Amino acid sequence: MSDSPEPSETAGEQAVVCARCGEKHAPAAMMQERRIRDDLLEMVLVCPGCGHQVHCYFDSPALRGKRQAVQEALARYRAKRTRGTWHTYQTARQAYNRQFDRHNLRWRRKLGMYEGGHGERSSRGE
Numbered sequence: 001m002s003d004s005p006e007p008s009e010t011a012g013e014q015a016v017v018c019a020r021c022g023e024k025h026a027p028a029a030m031m032q033e034r035r036i037r038d039d040l041l042e043m044v045l046v047c048p049g050c051g052h053q054v055h056c057y058f059d060s061p062a063l064r065g066k067r068q069a070v071q072e073a074l075a076r077y078r079a080k081r082t083r084g085t086w087h088t089y090q091t092a093r094q095a096y097n098r099q100f101d102r103h104n105l106r107w108r109r110k111l112g113m114y115e116g117g118h119g120e121r122s123s124r125g126e
């Protein structure tokens with residue numbers, strides 16, 4: 001009954017386990033931004049222990065602008081919960097998600113980064 005196992009892992013915040021050295025770090029401490037072109041930023045997780053890099057996602061100034069708009073729409077909805085502000089927030093969020101997916105798919109394809117492509121593995125989970 002009261003034999004609940006202690007959650008020994010960092011509860012709440014998920015840690016990323018490095019595939020090379022096995023060290024665990026918070027994603028926020030590993031995230032680095034790399035500018036590939038003016039309209040293309042790559043977010044990578046870099047292990048502070050051994051420098052191993054894992055691709056996370058592609059970003060761009062346009063996407064950041066959209067993300068900002070989503071945040072602002074959410075803030076407006078939180079300040080004033082009406083059907084109108086909710087709808088504006090949802091619309092902004094969907095537009096952002098679509099653009100994010102398209103951007104990431106397009107650049108993964110262009111750069112030949114399909115899973116199993118060249119040994120890069122996300123080390124999320126086990």
Ligand SMILES: [Zn+2]
Pocket residue numbers: 018019020021022023047048049050051052
């Ligand atoms: Zn490492």
